Amino acid sequence: MNPDWIRKAAALPARQLHLAGAGLLLIAGAALWFYALRAPLTALRAVRAEQAQLAQAAGDPRLLAAQLAQLAADSRQLEKRLGAGPGNASAQTSAQTSAQAQVRLVGSLGALAREQGVTVHGVAPAPDEMALGFVRLGFDVDASGPYGALLAWMNAIERSQPNLSIAGFDMRTGTAPGQVAIRIRIAAYQTQENAP
The missing domain is CATH 3.30.70.60 (Ribosomal protein S6/Translation elongation factor EF1B)
Incomplete structure (x- = not known):
């Protein structure tokens, strides 16, 4: 560090040195939060929420049966919209x-x-x-x-x-x-x- 800066910092009152130190700590803490901790904590929360949702779905067979019934209904509706299905004449096209x-x-x-x-x-x-x-x-x-x-x-x-x-x-x-x-x-x- 520059000796001139050290002399100027030593000449400052203690109160100003404490405020400057607290400001530097706040800046370092904010940088740590935004650049190092925020993204991993958000990802961890998302993983835990998905894990809880999967655990809830796996524990209730009625929910799984309802989802399968909905998928089957959606598949039948899609087959009708696309003109496919058993017994349809378009299935035998050349x-x-x-x-x-x-x-x-x-x-x-x-x-x-x-x-x-x-x-x-x-x-x-x-x-x-x-x-x-x-x-x-x-x-x-x-x-x-x-x-x-x-x-x-x-x-x-x-x-x-x-x-x-x-x-x-x-x-x-x-x-x-x-x-x-x-x-x-x-x-x-x-x-x-x-x-x-």
């Missing part, structure tokens, strides 16, 4: 009918793009994936347009059919001013029985 449905889907995506002022440059099929008892058929679509139009188009896609969703996208600046280029993966979910 590969040709499935291909026609995919062509109609791509056509509807193009129509939605035109309505929103988006230009579609290309559509390519993506590999099928399994997701919780459903087959996810994917399409990679390259398009461009103004940012707001692209957002409206993605919203229109998800609202057009109950089994469509946006699985992912990658935006980058377009070649023209005010244009955004996008590569979007559109997923169409089907039950395993209806998959081509």
Whole structure:
């Protein structure tokens, strides 16, 4: 430490030295709380709350049975919305009918793009994936347009059919001013029985 500072600190009255020391302790305590203790204590509280919730659910079999019944009801309702289920004629569709449905889907995506002022440059099929008892058929679509139009188009896609969703996208600046280029993966979910 600088000897000049030591001399100046020694010349201060004891009361001011005590106040300065208390201030430094408060600053150090606040820094310790915000940077070292707060996050771990919050995480510990969250873990204990989740542990208590799991212990309560595991102890009551009626609660578990009610949750299973609700999941079964939700699954039946989802099958009805997607047009699947036992005895449904769509379960026996051929590969040709499935291909026609995919062509109609791509056509509807193009129509939605035109309505929103988006230009579609290309559509390519993506590999099928399994997701919780459903087959996810994917399409990679390259398009461009103004940012707001692209957002409206993605919203229109998800609202057009109950089994469509946006699985992912990658935006980058377009070649023209005010244009955004996008590569979007559109997923169409089907039950395993209806998959081509």
